[in-house]
Each structure stands twice: as structure tokens, then as C-alpha cells.
Amino acid sequence: MIERIHLAILYEIECQGSLTAAANALCLTQSALSHSIRKLESQLGTPLWTKDGRGLRLTQSGQYLLGVARRVLPQLNVAQEQLQQYARGERGTLRIGMECHPCYRWLLKIVAPYLTTWPDVDVDVKQKFQFGGIGALFAYEIDLLVTPDPLHKPGLLFAPVFDYEQVLVVAHAHPLAARDFIEPGELLSQTLITYPVTPERLDVFAQFLTPAGVSPRRHKTIETTDIMLQMVASQRGVAALPRWLAEEFASKLDITTVRLGQSGISKQIHLGAREEDMQTPYLQAFIELARRHQI
Known part of the structure; x- marks a missing residue:
């Protein structure tokens, strides 16, 4: 099976120019690097490089896999960074449920500066829920509920905003x-x-x-x-x-x-969320911004 390390090895050999330099860049020993590629060649049933004097020359198979590495590795790096942003609460979609019709005008005043501050977070506003606002929170249909009538339930927290x-x-x-x-x-x-x-x-x-x-x-x-x-x-x-x-x-x-x-x-208008999500940075930031933006 082709793994990310295999693509990284081919990519670094191409960039660094030698096995030793590639091994150092990947924090591997030269023997571990060579063993990894030999094992992949055995699984694929085709050599990826051959010796050319003191250097190495990629075979046709190796050239093809190098092309794959050039395309895939940058995408994997971006995906990893974005997943880390999700883990840190810096990226995602904040789904806001509304139980307050007049609050749309207030919400618009919050959303504009929020989107500027959190460019990697999208905002989606929902009004119609299958089980009502509280049910929508428990069903993970929404992440934040705007309501003048908080219903305190275990697992939910409500923050008054104005x-x-x-x-x-x-x-x-x-x-x-x-x-x-x-x-x-x-x-x-x-x-x-x-x-x-x-x-x-x-x-x-x-x-x-x-x-x-x-x-x-x-x-x-x-x-x-x-x-x-x-x-x-x-x-x-x-x-x-x-x-x-x-x-x-x-x-x-x-x-x-x-x-x-x-x-x-x-x-009083409250913002409610699942207790487990209250420490999510982008959700917490929205609540703090809402509290500062008084009517």
C-alpha cells in the first residue's frame, strides 16, 4: 500500500538530491529510508529507482509516483493544517438557530464583524427546526440558539447577552x-x-x-x-x-x-449551546462579541 511517507521520500530525494539529505530532512536513518522504499517496490512488483553511477535515477514507475507526490503532498499538508484548525476551534461552520424573529436585525450587526475576525468560519442561520430550538441543539442541527426564553436542561448552557x-x-x-x-x-x-x-x-x-x-x-x-x-x-x-x-x-x-x-x-436575549461546545474558540468569540454589541 502506498503511504504518505513513500511519497515524501520520493519528493525529498528529488528536492535534496541524495538519500542522505532526504533522510535528514525526513528525520529518518538512511537505512530506514531505503528499507521503506524496498518494501514498497516489493509490494508494487516494480523498481522505483536504479543506481546511476554514484547517484540514483528514478525508473518510469518512480517518475510516475513522483508526479503523484507533487500533486498529493501539498493537498495533504493543507488538509492536515485545516484539520488542526478544526481541532483548535479556528475553522468550521457556526450554525445559529433563531427563536426570536426581531433578532435578525441585531444578528446582522454581529455577523459582519465576526466574519471579518474569523475568516475561516462560516455562519449559517436556521429558523425552522424539526424538534424546536432546544431539540435542534440536542440533535446537533444547530450549534447556537438565539432565544428570549431559555429552557435550562442538563447538557445545555445559556449566556445572557442583552x-x-x-x-x-x-x-x-x-x-x-x-x-x-x-x-x-x-x-x-x-x-x-x-x-x-x-x-x-x-x-x-x-x-x-x-x-x-x-x-x-x-x-x-x-x-x-x-x-x-x-x-x-x-x-x-x-x-x-x-x-x-x-x-x-x-x-x-x-x-x-x-x-x-x-x-x-x-x-432578555440568551445564546444557548451544548455545554461540551462552550469552550470552542469561535463559538465563544461569537458570544463575547454579542455581549459587547448592546442594542
Whole structure:
């Protein structure tokens, strides 16, 4: 069987010009080098070199194998270096799962500097999981989960990265716009626009409406933030979003924010990962960058 050492021997003999110099370059004795090649010649059933005076001359078989060595050895060297980078956590693909629709805008602000800092690491963002975000972590579908609702399980760790407030977004001309805060009953007559997420996973329901036994007059779902807020600005409904996100659009659209309840709804975004992966350098670097990049 042809092994890497055989290719390396032929390559070094060609480069160094002698058995002795090739053996030194490969940290082998000359006898070990010769024995290795004789054994390969026996297995192949053909000589790879012949003596030419005091030197050696590659046979036709040897010339062919030298050509293979010139092509293959650089590829093997690159592969070895890249595998070592994987082992050191310097190369790979960071698969990020999203359980927070509005966080895409925040994520984009993190990904750009991250890719610059880690040029050998790719980023892939996933939203739809076969078993939900936690299940996707356990199933190795994703490596990092962005979520406002961490579910602490053995084998998983969650790192808080930033705080925010969930607020009601209304048009400037809306009757609720002048209020400092609203009570759940004031949404009985409203069309509430949300992302296409089940109500039990929406904070405006879970922490505001449902505990009060209140439902909006109509619940409408829209996937994109831009269209959702265009609808709000046109007084086609109201929306519950993070304050930081609403304020990004407030300079472009005729919208304002109102607190949900007198105390408001405080939330926190977490990044979750498998405990075994938390020390992976490129994953750890993403979490640290996210913590520094406050909204």
C-alpha cells in the first residue's frame, strides 16, 4: 500500500538530491529510508529507482509516483493544517438557530464583524427546526440558539447577552399613542399584528393578555418586520415588538411606542449551546462579541 511517507521520500530525494539529505530532512536513518522504499517496490512488483553511477535515477514507475507526490503532498499538508484548525476551534461552520424573529436585525450587526475576525468560519442561520430550538441543539442541527426564553436542561448552557423591553407599537394618530402605558382590556377592540408564532410563545399573550383573560378583536400574523410596521403606521393594527426595534423604525415611519402595563414587560436575549461546545474558540468569540454589541 502506498503511504504518505513513500511519497515524501520520493519528493525529498528529488528536492535534496541524495538519500542522505532526504533522510535528514525526513528525520529518518538512511537505512530506514531505503528499507521503506524496498518494501514498497516489493509490494508494487516494480523498481522505483536504479543506481546511476554514484547517484540514483528514478525508473518510469518512480517518475510516475513522483508526479503523484507533487500533486498529493501539498493537498495533504493543507488538509492536515485545516484539520488542526478544526481541532483548535479556528475553522468550521457556526450554525445559529433563531427563536426570536426581531433578532435578525441585531444578528446582522454581529455577523459582519465576526466574519471579518474569523475568516475561516462560516455562519449559517436556521429558523425552522424539526424538534424546536432546544431539540435542534440536542440533535446537533444547530450549534447556537438565539432565544428570549431559555429552557435550562442538563447538557445545555445559556449566556445572557442583552436586555430589552417588549412594548406596544402604534401609529402616532392612534388613540393609544398618548398613553404612558395600557392595560390588557384596551386591546379588546384592536387588531394585534404579530410574527407567525403560536400565541403561547408570544410575550404579549403569555405575559400580558392571557393572564388577564383578554383576547384582541383580531390576531393577524405577518412574517416581515418592515411590512408589519407599515401596517401599524397605516393604522391597520397595533404590534408588540422590542423597544429597540421599534425605535429603529420610528425615524422613518409614523409610529410610537407604549408600555405594556404599568411595570412593562422586561425581557432578555440568551445564546444557548451544548455545554461540551462552550469552550470552542469561535463559538465563544461569537458570544463575547454579542455581549459587547448592546442594542
